[in-house]
Amino acid sequence: MMAAAEKKNRPDPGRQVRVRCLACFARFVPSPASDRARCPACGLWWRLAWVGEDFAKIRGPVWESFPGMEDVDI
Amino acid sequence: MSQVSVTSQRLAVIDLERRTFRVEQLDPQLTSRFLGGRGLAARLLMQYAPRGCDPLGPENPLIISAGLLTGTMASASARVNFAARSPLTGLLGSSNMGGGFGPELRWAGFEHLVIRGRASEPLWLYVRDGKVEFFPAARLWGQGVYQTRRSLYAEIADPRAQVLCIGPAGENQVRFACIMGGIKSAAGRTGMGAVMGSKNLKAIVCRGRGDLPIARPEKALEYNRRVIGQVVSSKVSRVMQRWGTAFIFDVTNTTGLVRTRNFQYNQLPRSEDLECEAMEPYSQSMAACFGCQVHCRHRYRLASGPYRDFWGQGPEYSSLGAFGTEVGCRSMRTVLECNHLVNDLGLDTIETGSMIAWAMELYEKGILTRADTGGLELGWGNDRAVAEMIRQIAYRRHLGDILARGPLPAAEAIGKDSRRYLIQVKGMSSLHSDERPTPSLALNIAVASRGADHLRGRPAIDLYNLPLDLLEKVYRRPDGYDGPLVNDWTSYRGKARMVMWQEILYMLVDSLGICKFHTVFFSPNHPAFEEFSQLVEYNTGLELSARQLWTAGWRCCVLERIYNLDHGLARDDDWLPDRFFDEPTPLGLPVARGKCLDREKFAAMVSEYYRLYGLDRDGRPSPELLNRLGLSGQLAGHAAGGGQ
Amino acid sequence: MSAAGPKRLHVIADRCTGCRLCEAVCAVRHLGVTNPEKARLQVQVSEDDNTFTPVVCRQCKKPRCIEACPGQALSRDENTRIMHLEESACDGCGKCIEACPFRALRPDPGTGLPLACDLCGGDPCCAEFCDAGAIVFAAARPGKSR
Numbered sequence: 001m002m003a004a005a006e007k008k009n010r011p012d013p014g015r016q017v018r019v020r021c022l023a024c025f026a027r028f029v030p031s032p033a034s035d036r037a038r039c040p041a042c043g044l045w046w047r048l049a050w051v052g053e054d055f056a057k058i059r060g061p062v063w064e065s066f067p068g069m070e071d072v073d074i
Numbered sequence: 075m076s077q078v079s080v081t082s083q084r085l086a087v088i089d090l091e092r093r094t095f096r097v098e099q100l101d102p103q104l105t106s107r108f109l110g111g112r113g114l115a116a117r118l119l120m121q122y123a124p125r126g127c128d129p130l131g132p133e134n135p136l137i138i139s140a141g142l143l144t145g146t147m148a149s150a151s152a153r154v155n156f157a158a159r160s161p162l163t164g165l166l167g168s169s170n171m172g173g174g175f176g177p178e179l180r181w182a183g184f185e186h187l188v189i190r191g192r193a194s195e196p197l198w199l200y201v202r203d204g205k206v207e208f209f210p211a212a213r214l215w216g217q218g219v220y221q222t223r224r225s226l227y228a229e230i231a232d233p234r235a236q237v238l239c240i241g242p243a244g245e246n247q248v249r250f251a252c253i254m255g256g257i258k259s260a261a262g263r264t265g266m267g268a269v270m271g272s273k274n275l276k277a278i279v280c281r282g283r284g285d286l287p288i289a290r291p292e293k294a295l296e297y298n299r300r301v302i303g304q305v306v307s308s309k310v311s312r313v314m315q316r317w318g319t320a321f322i323f324d325v326t327n328t329t330g331l332v333r334t335r336n337f338q339y340n341q342l343p344r345s346e347d348l349e350c351e352a353m354e355p356y357s358q359s360m361a362a363c364f365g366c367q368v369h370c371r372h373r374y375r376l377a378s379g380p381y382r383d384f385w386g387q388g389p390e391y392s393s394l395g396a397f398g399t400e401v402g403c404r405s406m407r408t409v410l411e412c413n414h415l416v417n418d419l420g421l422d423t424i425e426t427g428s429m430i431a432w433a434m435e436l437y438e439k440g441i442l443t444r445a446d447t448g449g450l451e452l453g454w455g456n457d458r459a460v461a462e463m464i465r466q467i468a469y470r471r472h473l474g475d476i477l478a479r480g481p482l483p484a485a486e487a488i489g490k491d492s493r494r495y496l497i498q499v500k501g502m503s504s505l506h507s508d509e510r511p512t513p514s515l516a517l518n519i520a521v522a523s524r525g526a527d528h529l530r531g532r533p534a535i536d537l538y539n540l541p542l543d544l545l546e547k548v549y550r551r552p553d554g555y556d557g558p559l560v561n562d563w564t565s566y567r568g569k570a571r572m573v574m575w576q577e578i579l580y581m582l583v584d585s586l587g588i589c590k591f592h593t594v595f596f597s598p599n600h601p602a603f604e605e606f607s608q609l610v611e612y613n614t615g616l617e618l619s620a621r622q623l624w625t626a627g628w629r630c631c632v633l634e635r636i637y638n639l640d641h642g643l644a645r646d647d648d649w650l651p652d653r654f655f656d657e658p659t660p661l662g663l664p665v666a667r668g669k670c671l672d673r674e675k676f677a678a679m680v681s682e683y684y685r686l687y688g689l690d691r692d693g694r695p696s697p698e699l700l701n702r703l704g705l706s707g708q709l710a711g712h713a714a715g716g717g718q
Numbered sequence: 719m720s721a722a723g724p725k726r727l728h729v730i731a732d733r734c735t736g737c738r739l740c741e742a743v744c745a746v747r748h749l750g751v752t753n754p755e756k757a758r759l760q761v762q763v764s765e766d767d768n769t770f771t772p773v774v775c776r777q778c779k780k781p782r783c784i785e786a787c788p789g790q791a792l793s794r795d796e797n798t799r800i801m802h803l804e805e806s807a808c809d810g811c812g813k814c815i816e817a818c819p820f821r822a823l824r825p826d827p828g829t830g831l832p833l834a835c836d837l838c839g840g841d842p843c844c845a846e847f848c849d850a851g852a853i854v855f856a857a858a859r860p861g862k863s864r
Contacts, residue, residue, distance in 0.1 A: 022328050023663045025539055049324075049351050051312055057321075059351055060328050063344050072343060072661065074335065074402065074454075147742035147752055174738070174763075181753060223766055233764055234754070257765045283827050285751035295746055299847065306849055361770070362737035367849040369735035373768055385768040 015054050021046070022058055030056055083110065083185035085118075088199065088206055090273055091132070091191040095206040100186075106618065106626070107704065110185060111141030112168060113585035113630030115157035116637060119166070122188050125640055129161035129265075130247055130272035132192035138179070138278075139186045141587015145177030145286050145364070146613040147294070149301045149601070150589040152176055152364035154255070161272075162249045162265040162425070162480045163501035163525050165638045169252070169266050170584055172363030173259030178236040181282025193274035198226065198239075202281040211276035215245060218418040219254045220384050226279055239277035240267045241420025243468040247271050249480040250425035254417060258371060258387035259363070262422040264502065264524050265480075289615030297612050301592075301601050306367050308597040315360065318370040319391040320350035322596075325537070326507065327399065330662015333506040334399040335454050336431040337497050337653055340508040341661040342399040352406045353389070361387055368591050374410060381414040389413045395506020396427020401434060402454030412461055419468035428503030429477040429484065430463045432495055441490045448472030499526035500638075500647050509650075510659050511669035512537070514569035517679050521573065521648045523634040529590065531577035535598050536563045544598055549575050552603045552620040557686075564665065566675045570682035578627035582606060585630060629703040632687065632695055636705070645692045648680055724799045726777045727759075727835075727842060728859045734852035736763040736770040740844035747843045755827045758835040759844055759853075772853055774844065775801070775822045775835035783832070786817035792834060803834045 018027045019037070026041035030048055038045050045062035063069065082102045088095045100114075108114040115137050122135040137157040144151050154176030160167030179185070183204035196211040214222050219241040226237050236255065243251035244267030251267030252260045261267075270276075288294050305311055313321045326332050327348070330341040346352065353372055362369035371387040389409050397403060397412035416423050430452075436442040437452035444451065448471065450459050466474025476487045482501045485493035497504050502525025509516035514536045515528070522530035535548070542561045549559055549572055558568035576594075579602060583593050586606060594602050601609075603620035611617050618626070635643070650671065658670045681691065688699035700706045741757040749756055759774040777799040784792045784801075791808035794801040810830035815823045823832050835842075837855075845855035854860050 022325060023665070051309075051316060055309065055312065057313060057324070058328065059324050060346065060349055066343070067664065068661070068667065069343060074339060074343070145742075145752055147739060147746060177752070181755075220766070227766070233762070283753070283755045285749070285753045285756070287751050288746050291746050291750040295743060295843065298743075302847070302849070358768070359732060360735055361765070362735035362850075364737060365739045365742060366735075366737050367739070367847075369737065369850065375768075385766065387765065 017054060017056050019046070019048065019056050019058055036062065083114070084183060085186040085188060086184050086201070086206055087188045087190065089191050090189065090193040090197065090275065093193075093197075093208040097184075097204070105142065106616065108630055108633075109142045109582070109585035109626055111139050111144065111153065111585040111587050112155040112157070112170060113581060113626065113633075114186070115139040115155045115168065116166070116630055116633045118186060118188060119157045119159075120633070120637060122190070123159050127159055129159045129164065129167070130268060132190070132273070134159050134269060134272075136189040136266065136269050136273065136275075137186065138189070140176045140179050140184075141585060142616075143609060143613055144587030145180040146288060147365055148298055148586075148588065148609045148613050149305055150363060150366035150368065150592045151587050152366065153584070153587040153589060154179060155584060156253060156261040156266040158266060158269045159641070160264040160524070161247070161268045165500055165641050165643060166524050166634050167264040167266055167269065168524050168634070169261035169263045171253070171255050171259040171261045172366070172589055173236070173256040174364050175236040175238055175255040175259070175280060176587055177364050178280045178282050180286050181284050182280050183282060183284050187278075189273065189275065192272065196274050196276050198277040198279065199275070200230070200279045200281075202235075203283055214276045216242065218242065219420050220257065220418050222277060223257070226277060230279060232281060235279050235281040237277060237279050239420075240270045240275075241418060241468065243420040243478075244268055244271035245276070246468065246470050246478070248421060248467060248470065248478040249483075250422040250429075250478075251420050252422045254420055256387075257385065257417060258361075260417065260422070262424065263527060265422075267420050288613055290612045294612040297608055301605055301609065302367050304605070305592050305600055308599055310596040311368050311591070314368050314370045314591060314596075317350035317353065318360070318372055318388070320353060320389060320394055322391045323394045324349050324351075328663070330659060330666035331508050331511065331537075332395060332399045333431075333497065333504075333508045334661075335402045336400060336435040336495065337508070337657070338435070339661050340510065340659040340666065342402070342404065343661070345398065345404045347404055347406045348394050348398045348409065356406065356410060363589065366589060366592075368589075370591065376407070376410060376414070379411055381411065381418075384414065384418075386410065386414050386417065388417075390423070392424050392505055393427075396423045397460055398506075400427050400431035400506045401460050403457050403460060404455065405457055408457040408460065412464060415461060415464045419464065421464065421468055424505055425480070425503050426464060426467060427506065428497060429467065429481065430460055432481070432497070432503075433463070433473060433477060435495050436488065436492055439491075439495070441488065441492050442473065446473050494652065497526070497651060497653070499650060500524070500643070502526050504528075508659065510654055510657075510671060511662070511666040512563050513566045513671065513676065513679060514563065514572050516650060516654065516671055516676065517569055517573045517683060518576070520650050520676075520680065521683060522577075523631070523638060530580055531573045532595070533569070533572035533576045534595055536569070536572060538598075539563065540598060548594060548598050548602070552624050564669075566672075566679050570679050570686055574683060574686050577631055578624060579603070581630045582623055582627040585627070586610070625703070628687075629705065632699065632703055632705060635689070635693070636695065639694060643693070645680075648693055650676075723857055724777070724797060725855055725857050726799065727774045727837070727845060728854045728856060729772045729774055730852055730854065730860070731771045733850045734761065734770040734772055735850050736761060736765070737850075738763065739847050740772065740853055743843045743847045747838055756833065758833045759822065760824070773820065773822050774853060776820060777801075777835075777837070782817040782819060783814035783823055783834075786813040788813060792832070798837070798840060800837050800840060801834045802836065803832060805831060808832070
């Protein structure tokens with residue numbers, strides 16, 4: 001039997017990693033271990049962080065491509 | 075020492091003037107009606123605080139209450155609540171913390187401490203094994219929290235004791251001083267540290283060796299393990315286990331839901347160093363409150379600067395706003411140093427950051443000048459000025475002495491047009507979240523019982539745009555609500571229900587002593603009424619159905635409202651500053667950009683919220699509601715009688 | 719039993735978050751109460767010094783505690799290393815407590831008798847509840863990194 005600690009949050013390599021676009025809420029699959037991804041639905045670029053091999057989250061936008069930043073100076 | 079009973083809670087009434095205490099057993103009925111922690115504390119406040127008492131006078135009691143499940147090993151059952159009349163708002167003072175003090179209080183033989191009067195000289199209390207002892211604290215007076223802790227641990231030579239204390243801010247009665255329990259746990263909001271300071275009470279040390287019986291040990295172990303599994307298996311818990319609450323920043327700043335430069339922007343672009351991942355170079359590992367497997371606190375130490383010899387924990391999401399976006403700073407290093415500062419000086423992070431951000435906007439507008447700030451250049455993004463301003467507030471120097479009074483008195487002192495730039499409700503400042511694009515979250519801070527506050531009723535999962543069937547599964551229980559629910563966070567429809575539901579749920583967990591990260595806050599799949607009903611039964615033996623817990627939470631929420639109505643609350647106070655309605659958000663994703671609230675729709679939402687609660691159009695409980703909740707008679711006499 | 723020997727409690731201190739749930743569940747399992755003073759293990763926590771150290775019975779190969787017991791009140795099953803205290807034979811002399819080189823054995827503050835770890839009969843709840851993996855019940859010590 002596995003110890004509780006070993007069972008917990010066991011990486012599931014079979015699970016497809018999906019992140020949700022914060023702009024259009026579409027779910028998409030980033031390439032493994034990549035630190036950037038583009039939402040196929042709305043085209044925005046995101047920076048990614050990996051919680052584990054099976055779990056990525058959006059860290060923030062790629063600011064250069066963020067909409068409406070042209071005149072922003074703060 | 076009196077025996078523990080699950081239905082009869084033990085209370086020590088402590089008289090600081092006479093240096094005496096007496097122990098009481100509470101009427102067992104109070105437990106099933108008000109549970110414990112925050113709910114029962116509101117009931118005790120009604121009993122022990124004379125209506126309209128001076129919040130910093132000796133007649134205002136400081137009430138410390140463990141939750142009904144605190145210390146039982148139920149999932150993250152660490153929390154302890156602090157109540158008094160708030161010196162910040164003049165309304166309900168109520169704040170709770172995790173850490174280890176709550177469980178220790180119960181092992182020491184008490185569920186509640188009611189601290190009355192004012193000591194003639196600085197004191198600290200030693201609460202152990204059913205007794206309360208009084209010790210002089212003159213030599214601790216003036217020390218920061220970190221040094222106070224070191225001094226006390228050296229004196230008592232018992233590393234397993236728990237220490238609560240105030241820093242210089244509490245001593246100086248800064249109206250938003252906090253009480254610290256550990257180096258990070260804080261009863262931050264509503265100025266409970268100022269109340270402690272006004273009593274000349276520097277610290278409370280607690281140590282207990284008594285049993286806390288578990289009603290059905292085998293069932294409790296099994297069920298607690300299951301509930302912990304339910305919590306830690308969610309994705310959000312995995313994220314929090316690694317990065318703490320700072321993870322929220324990545325989502326909210328990206329979307330455009332973050333107050334920036336006080337309230338001028340809703341996003342701080344290119345602030346990568348404030349993202350939760352930027353903590354990794356500083357974090358040694360994580361720490362947890364009692365019994366918690368989410369362990370959301372970084373343990374860190376800075377290599378240089380005034381705090382290089384001290385360990386810190388955090389930062390919370392709130393610190394990223396208070397010492398980041400609100401003041402226009404982009405440095406994790408600054409956030410960590412300011413986190414040290416407020417924890418050591420004993421200041422509420424949220425209020426402190428908000429007051430400084432407001433002062434910066436006044437400085438930008440020319441309402442404040444260097445003559446007011448003691449020569450300090452209060453420009454946006456001036457990291458050193460933020461740290462210096464924190465010190466000025468704690469020690470009440472220059473402008474700090476004015477900011478230390480809290481938002482409304484400070485605006486009155488500064489005059490001119492300063493009040494219109496405040497982001498506050500009922501006299502308490504808001505978290506750095508920007509609620510202009512999110513009606514549900516806006517309603518939450520408008521109606522919260524202690525002023526602008528996200529932890530009293532935030533329907534955070536509204537931001538997830540969940541499938542409607544999942545949303546319904548959450549928000550229709552446990553009373554069978556059949557009104558509208560909408561899974562679109564830009565909508566006003568059905569949001570009053572979400573806020574009411576979350577308020578009652580959070581009241582429940584605050585009364586049980588459980589952390590909000592272990593209930594429906596960030597995840598719709600976390601425990602709620604049904605699970606808590608089981609946890610209460612197995613751990614305490616008290617059989618309360620999900621529906622009965624719902625009613626108990628509702629009762630306690632209405633009781634807090636009665637306390638506020640007794641102290642002058644009116645419908646206008648359940649409202650937001652004009653800027654929320656008049657200034658559209660300039661930044662963010664399209665879904666959050668160009669948004670401000672609509673007054674008419676917002677007013678309708680407030681009315682709907684009142685109606686769902688059973689309050690009249692002025693937000694006062696109807697006689698039928700009071701009757702139904704068993705709040706008629708003496709308690710309700712104040713409010714129901716029509717604002718005597 | 720596997721070739722690796724009996725399962726034991728292993729502590730990986732740098733994983734400990736200081737939550738002390740292990741102390742709570744231990745006393746509940748054995749006595750039906752939470753009371754860290756009556757747990758068969760202890761976590762030494764100091765936030766100020768950043769100390770988070772579980773102290774547990776290690777089921778030593780050569781158990782000094784059992785050797786020190788003058789009345790043969792302490793014994794154990796050599797296959798499972800589950801310890802047993804025969805309470806009727808124990809007068810609370812404290813020799814076993816003094817003998818433990820790890821200071822893992824402590825007296826029950828009520829009875830004065832040693833709080834001997836019985837591994838909960840073979841499925842220790844401290845390890846079961848420690849999701850951080852600071853206390854692990856296994857034959858071999860698990861790798862340190864996670």
